[in-house]
Amino acid sequence: MAEDPAFPGDTGMRPERRSAAIAVADVVGSSVLVGMAPDAAHQALTHLQDTALVPLAVAHGACFQRSTGDGTLVEFPSADAALAWALAAQRAATATAADPRSLPIALRISIDVGEVLVAKGDITGQCVNIAARLQEHAPPGGLALSEAARQALTAPPPGLVNIGSVSLRNILGQVRVALLLPECPPRVPRPAPLEGRPAVAVLPFHAEDADEASRYFNEGAIEDIILSLGALHELAVIARGATLGWAAETYDPPTLGRMLGVRYLVSGRLRRRGDGLRLRVDLHETQEGDQLWSERFDIPLREIFLVQDHVVERTVAGIAPTIRAAELRMALRKPPQSLTAYDHTLRAMHALDGLKRDTFRAAEQHLQQAMLDDPGYATAAALAARWHSLAIGQAWSENPANDAAQLRELAHRAVRLDPRNALGHAISGHFRAYHLRDPESALPHLRRATEVGPSCALAWTLLSGSLSYLGRGAEALEAARRGLALSPLGADRYYYQFFEGLAQHVIGDQAAAARSMRLSLAESPGFTSAHRILIAALVAQDECAAAQAVAAEMMQCEPRFRISHYARERQPFADTALGRQLLDALRQSGAPD
Structure with missing residues (x-):
């Protein structure tokens, strides 16, 4: 590229070797700016070059300057001159961006010193390459100096932060780097995330x-x-x-x-x-x-x-x-062929809302496709584990042993893919509590879920479930209400209301438990777990006729339900008295043994 006419440079007749300090300034996020407002971005970048970067370079004794479109490379006779220009350039960029209506133009600037070769209107050398790569490590609004540049300064600026050695693209070995951070971080444009999540x-x-x-x-x-x-x-x-x-x-x-x-x-x-x-x-x-x-x-x-x-x-x-x-x-507006893994996961969540049997299989298909499209997507694996858990709990599984194995593997996969995935930890815990019927061993997993995801409603709610199964009603109610508060408007509110009612049943507040279960069933009439706890709450209040009516509704949703099989396979309480109370209530309601 031709040299800027403001600088004498060489005649192009013979190459010249000389010691120099190279400073490289680059505009942060220039491609984002150009993509958003091409005309305004071009005008702003040109204005910064013409009114600040080039005149300041001349004023500080630059020997050579080359524009790179969204930045500039300048050769100075000394590291002190390069630093003085860099600080002045940052002040100019800060002043340009001071108007909040202006485009957010911020500079990264780097400096290295060494021998350069000037020939045919261009400048080359290892220090040129290092300076060009080093600016990627400079903070927006700040500077990055190589160790060679820092040692060449007469008086290094106060506030330099030594970050040790870094690897630079296409540069052999490592370079020790010191950073000068800006007093106030500037506004910078950001590219949209590459992942599918909003x-x-x-x-x-x-x-x-x-x-x-x-x-x-x-x-x-x-x-x-x-x-x-x-x-x-x-x-x-x-x-x-x-x-x-x-x-x-x-x-x-x-x-x-x-x-x-x-x-x-x-x-x-x-x-x-x-x-x-x-x-x-x-x-x-x-x-x-x-x-x-x-x-x-x-x-x-x-x-x-x-x-x-x-x-x-x-x-x-x-x-x-x-x-x-x-x-x-x-x-839902996208054609099927354009769906991402995230879109498939959203559609699966939608299909699970309300726990309707006619949409339940569609949820599984979307989750399988999401995991195929993005094998590293932990949330899809965790939701797939939850799908298998619901299939077992609702007695919709054609092969409960296989679904249990899938549930365990998928929950573990979610945690392996992302150790901070609260949903994966929560489903792992629920698998132990409900499917292995060991709520005590589930508590560490569920506590971990609430630690890594304090805003994950399901983590708190499933923690409440395990505490209820253990008979720890007061703790269970507190956790259930935390989960319900985190999901007050969700379409799966029925699930959170159920666990609140379960905790109320455990502490003996049967009237409140019955209200919560009726609210749950109003939003998801096929949720048979709520039928069973409602029956227990009604029998405890001597409302046997009402309990019998609820049992009849449950049998319509789950015609193959038998108390003996439920006692062996799905009765969740580890607390013996609570388990016996539930089974006795089911018998009094007329459910088949």
Whole structure:
């Protein structure tokens, strides 16, 4: 490439060897910028080159400069001159991006020193190659210096961070590197995630009254929301640092979605109200900018930190099912040949909603296809394990032993693929509790599920089940209500209501247990587990006629049900008294022995 006319360079007659410092500046995410707004991006990049990078290079004694379109390579006579230019260039880029309406242009700059060869209007050498590769390790808005460059400086800048040796592409050996981090991370555009999961960004909440209490609450709540959403494996949540500098009140959702590479945005507005704070949290999709969900919270200042967990829990409980519903609508509109593993998984979850026998097999087919399309997708394997568990529990299995083996293998596969997959740990635990009838050994797996996925509703709910099977009703009820709170609007609410009712039955609150079971059956009339606990709750209240009516409904759903077989194979209670009470109630209801 020809040299810039602003620099004398060589005459092209004979090569020249000389010692030099090479600085390389690159615009972060330039391909994303060009893809989103090609004309504006070209204009902004050209303006930065013409008004800042080139004039500053001349001012700091550059010997040679080459434009790379989205960056620049400059030769200086010394490392000190290269550093002075790099710092000035970063200040210029920061000033350019100071207007929040401008494109987010941030530079990565690297410096190396060594011998170069200048010939035919170009510059080559090992230090040129190292500098070009080294900029990939520089932080946006900051610098990366090789050890040779650092030692060549008269006065290294304060704040250099030694990160040790790194490998560079197409460079033999390793290079020791020191970084200079920016005082304030700049805005940078992000490419959309390559994986199929929808990506969501949680923006800093806009605080109208930036006092200390609102600032602490703002930072803590956002961090907790990001961590909680990140534990849900159906979402890809971008890091908090990527959203710094972006404000929902300055940009519209489509612009932010393109810049951050996300499909969904969570934003909030925090203001003082009397002796407390009022927070409004919104969820927008970024294609059309539509608001999908919103909730308002009033937070007393005296309880600000006590309320924070509640705000986070309610926010996650509103966002997660809303995004799932939006993604499902898109997946259902796609032709079968274009479905991804994630789309197949969504369709499987939809087919399982309500536990209807006529859609149950379709769920299995979608999960099998998802695992074929993406063998490393842990969530598909965990959901497939749950499918086999439900098949056994509903007596829909034609071969329970085979389904149990498949359940165990798939649950273990999910955990192997992703040790932080809460659903896989939860299903592994439930397999031990319900299918092996050993709830005590299930507890470590279920506790692990709630640790790695504190926002996974099913993990808390299945933990509640094991505690109920052991007769630990108070603990079971607490876990069940945690699971129900995390999934208040989901189509599988019937499942969470069942386990709440199971815990109520265990602690002896039979009226509450009966109410919960009727709510569960209202949403999933074929869920025979709820029939059985409802029968037990009714018999305990001497409502035998009502229990007989429920038993008749259960037999319509499960005509082959026999108490003797159920006692041997599926009766879940490890607590002997609870197990005997359930079987006695089934006999009193008239269910066949």
